[in-house]
Amino acid sequence: MLATLAAAVAGGLLARRLRLPGGLLVGSAIGAAAVTLASESRLPVPAAMNIAIPIAVGTLTGLLLTRKAVRELRSVLLMAVCSGVAIIALGLGVAAALEAIGWAPPAVALATSPGALSVLVGTAIEVQTGSMEVAMFHMVRLMLVVLLSPLLVALLRHPDP
Amino acid sequence: MRRRAHAAGQFLALLGAGAGAGMVAGAAGIPGGLIFGSVVGAAAAGLVTGWEITVPPWLANLVLICVGAQIGMRVTRDTVHLLGGQLLPATAAALVLIAGGLGITWILRRTGRSPRGDVLATSPGALEVLIALAVERNYGAGQVAVFHLVRVLLVVASVPLLLYLFPP
Numbered sequence: 001m002l003a004t005l006a007a008a009v010a011g012g013l014l015a016r017r018l019r020l021p022g023g024l025l026v027g028s029a030i031g032a033a034a035v036t037l038a039s040e041s042r043l044p045v046p047a048a049m050n051i052a053i054p055i056a057v058g059t060l061t062g063l064l065l066t067r068k069a070v071r072e073l074r075s076v077l078l079m080a081v082c083s084g085v086a087i088i089a090l091g092l093g094v095a096a097a098l099e100a101i102g103w104a105p106p107a108v109a110l111a112t113s114p115g116a117l118s119v120l121v122g123t124a125i126e127v128q129t130g131s132m133e134v135a136m137f138h139m140v141r142l143m144l145v146v147l148l149s150p151l152l153v154a155l156l157r158h159p160d161p
Numbered sequence: 162m163r164r165r166a167h168a169a170g171q172f173l174a175l176l177g178a179g180a181g182a183g184m185v186a187g188a189a190g191i192p193g194g195l196i197f198g199s200v201v202g203a204a205a206a207g208l209v210t211g212w213e214i215t216v217p218p219w220l221a222n223l224v225l226i227c228v229g230a231q232i233g234m235r236v237t238r239d240t241v242h243l244l245g246g247q248l249l250p251a252t253a254a255a256l257v258l259i260a261g262g263l264g265i266t267w268i269l270r271r272t273g274r275s276p277r278g279d280v281l282a283t284s285p286g287a288l289e290v291l292i293a294l295a296v297e298r299n300y301g302a303g304q305v306a307v308f309h310l311v312r313v314l315l316v317v318a319s320v321p322l323l324l325y326l327f328p329p
Contacts, residue, residue, distance in 0.1 A: 014327070067207075
């Protein structure tokens with residue numbers, strides 16, 4: 001167990017240093033997986049982790065919503081909400097399409113949801129279904145957004161001030 | 162010293178509110194209740210009290226590493242083969258979402274309501290990278306950050322619905 005945790009820390013820190021999107025989470029998963037695969041025996045995940053991790057992720061996310069954040073939201077709130085709802089609906093549409101063609105991973109709606117990587121992976125862990133697939137879908141999404149970011153900048157309407 | 166102890170007390174109180182609400186929601190059988198309940202509990206306690214807590218980076222990093230470790234500990238050789246088969250649907254899903262973000266930008270522009278940095282604001286994810294780009298090029302980083310914060314909060318709020326519509 002200690003070797004697995006040490007590998008997770010090393011993998012996470014290395015991936016962050018390499019500036020991989022979602023690096024800390026993805027790198028630590030790869031580090032822990034490497035040790036698990038090398039040992040050829042699957043370690044039991046302590047039951048307390050299945051409760052403590054979702055709660056920790058959820059609480060830290062909740063702390064982002066402060067009064068100051070709410071004040072700053074007001075000016076663009078409507079458009080931001082419309083945009084968020086539309087992209088979430090699109091994610092649900094993608095989930096339905098993947099199910100229809102038989103390509104859906106377990107917990108498909110968590111996998112195709114547009115964001116909140118740690119919360120969705122934490123939820124997959126909580127419901128004990130498809131956490132690896134969910135993490136992989138989100139990692140691919142993040143990497144593609146980063147790879148395509150020069151295109152996004154080129155599509156910005158307003159010229160550099 | 163006293164100020165630090167006071168801030169630590171507030172932090173622990175908000176953590177307690179999040180954990181308590183998460184446990185209640187989990188026990189009530191709400192899908193994704195542990196996470197969803199703790200988000201609601203911590204946010205509600207923060208908004209009611211007005212306390213603004215800066216989460217220590219080491220703690221946020223530790224939680225992410227624990228999430229990653231927990232995923233890694235479930236990996237077997239069979240799952241590696243399984244993940245290889247998921248690359249195509251994962252890429253297709255990501256490209257559709259990115260195209261969807263661009264479509265939302267197009268609609269916002271057509272309706273005259275697009276913020277500066279609209280393409281960065283409506284992109285589905287990688288908020289640190291996109292906000293950094295907005296800062297670097299002076300494209301309304303604040304508005305870009307707001308769009309991403311709202312998206313993340315809406316995704317979190319939608320978790321019970323996602324699990325209801327597509328039960329795992």
